[in-house]
Amino acid sequence: MRRGIPRRSVLIGAATVPLAATGLAGTATGHAGAATAATGTASPATPAAKRPKVLVIGLDGAMLHRIRDAEAPHLKRLMADGLAAPSSLYTAPMARTESGPGWSTVLTGVWPDKHKVRDNSFSGADLGTYPDFLTYVEREKPALRTYAVASWGPIPDTIISGEVDDKVATPGEEYDAGTTERAVAQLRDGQPDALFLQLDNVDHAGHESGGASQEYLDALAGVDAQVGELLAAVEGRPSYGEEDWLIMVTADHGHTDAGGHGGSDWNERQTFVIANGPGIAAGSERDDVRLVDVAATALAHLGIEADPAWKLDGVPLGEKVADAFDSVRGELEKAVDETGIAPSVLGWTHTAPDGWKVDNARMGGGGVTEWRGWSFTTDAFWTRTQADQRRELNVRSRGVFAVADPDEWADGQDxxxxxxxxxVSPAWKVTGGTTATLSFVSHYLHDPGQTAQVLVAYDDGEPRTVKTYGADAVARHEKLTLDVPAGASSARVSFRCAGDNTWFWALDAVRLG
Incomplete structure (x- = not known):
């Protein structure tokens, strides 16, 4: 949905607090390696006395690959001295690729199936159960100062709660210049500990001229200059050397080449996270970061441990956990039978991780090569095979994941x-007579006649079925409690998928412990 220039908005909440000189620590060129930070702990290079602070910059409708094409020295400096990570979005029916769902996901740290903002109407939203991260800061550390300012009014009007110290919807005639000016004033003269701002003009250029246009690049250059003003305000603070700043830049959605968003085009689904701060290696890139990680990372940097009751989907950037499926990234290949996927996209393999195996003894012949039995793939590859069939809703998988896709396999003429x-998993150690927890991320779409079973075999015994899927179960964290037989010392977990031109099953982060 095209928004255009925002309507005139007003200051919301309390009046601006008296300004006092504070400062930032860790410049855009000097954040990397300052601390172990996403967890908020100090390293020898950063004294523990430094005060953690967070600045999150939202660039509406911006795309990472177009930032790389643009005259954007400040954003490129943040990437060169920190992290750049692409992240893709859901599509309907989970949510449209619009600003309401996008910014709600950034700010709450949960996906739309939880916060229930599915479009720009905010109809049915559950932001009370899943509030923005600034609200969590207020609740957990009320002494910290929180501030938000946005060119798009619904962010402070609707998404950010009234518990935040100050939230401002910039008047329409001021637009991004006013948003930048207000944020700079806070950074230069105020005492913000957590600050969020959103700039809108890149999205406006995308609607007017398209994501592939020179006008879009020009808008990125313009917003980059405003990012430069923000960084200068951070670095110019009198107490800059006493503070430990984490700066993140992100977006709510992308744009089609011709302009617009809301649907399932790959470019519409594009977002990213740029992060510059303690513990973030210079020039690093990751493929396992998701948009929900922004809120979790901000909270962790401020020393706030997420309560499990909050049910955050995001994890702090510093808490990356190795996953077996990610180990085969170097084996990924370009498309063989699939059409419409550029040769530059390396995104599938039948090579299983060490200790894992794919049993195709009962597998039919022929079919689309990429999906002949369980495969290992990425969102950038799998969701491009066929749009709008809910593959895009696999939001809780990260990096490389496993897929059984009878639907795509059956598209082969032979x-x-x-x-x-x-x-089949490796043999994992267990203790007989106890219980063990099998956990995994599952994204399953059911069709009559389709079989999806989780089985466990102890030692050299026969596999036993511990779960059978008989209905859609999309984008879920599964936890199964296993009763380990007395005397058992190992367990193998199997995932069997069978069907005749039926739907699919995706798995990730499989663990037994």
Whole structure:
């Protein structure tokens, strides 16, 4: 949905607090390696006495690959001295690729199936259960100062709660210049500990001229200059050397080449996280970061441990956990039978991680090569095989994940028989007579006649079925309690998917412990 220039808005909440000189620590060129930070702990290079602070800059409708094309020295400096990570979005029916769902996801740290902002109407939203991260800061550390300013009014009007110290919807005639000026004043003269701002003009240029246009690049250059003003305000603070700043830049959605967003085009689904701060290696890139991680990382940097009751989907950038499926990233190949996927996109393999195996003894013949049995793939590859079939809703997988896709496999003209493939884990140690927890991320779409089973075999015994799926179960964290037989010392977990031109099953982060 095109928004255009925002309507005139007003100051919301309390009046601006008296300004006092404070400062930033860790410049855009000097953040990397300052601390172990996403967890908020100090390293020898950063004294523990430094006060953690967070600045989150939202660039509406911006795309990472177009930032790389633009005259954007300040954003590129943040990337060169920190992290640049692409992240893709959901589509309907979870939510449209619009600003309401996008900024709600950034600010709350949960996906739209929780906060329930599915479009710009905010109809049915549950932001009371899942508030913005600034509200969590107020609740956990009320002495900290929180501030938000946005060119798009619904952010302070609707998404950010009234518990935040100050939130401002910039009057329409001031637009991004006014938003920048207000944020600079806070950074230069105030005492903000957590500050969020949103700039809108890149999105406006995308609507007017398209994401592939020179006008879009020009808008990125303009917003980059405003980012430069913000960084200068940070670095010019009198107490800059006494503070430990984490700066993150992100976006709510992308744009089609011709302009617009809301649908399932790959460019519409594009977001990113740029992070510059303690513990973030200069020039680093990651493929396992998701948009929900912004809020979790901000909270962690401020020393706020997320309560499990908050049910955040995001994890702090410093808490990356190795996943077995990610180990095969170097084996990923370009498309063979799939069409419409550029050769530059390396995104599938049948090579299993060490200790894992794919049992295709009952697998039919032929079919689309990429999906002949369980495969290992990425969102950038799998969701491009066929849009709007809910593959895009696999938001809780990260990096490389496993997929059984009878639907795509059956599209091959030489298909024989049916899809029937089993993914088998390594033998994991267990203790007989106790319980163990099997956890995994599952994204399952069901069709009549389709089989999806989780089985466990102890030692050299026969596999036992511990879960059967008989209905859609999309984008879920699963936890199964296993009763380990007396005397058992190892367990193998199997995931069997079978069907005749039916739907699919995606798995990630499989663990037994």
């Amino acid at each position: 298909t024989e028989g049916t899809f029937d493939s089993t993914l």
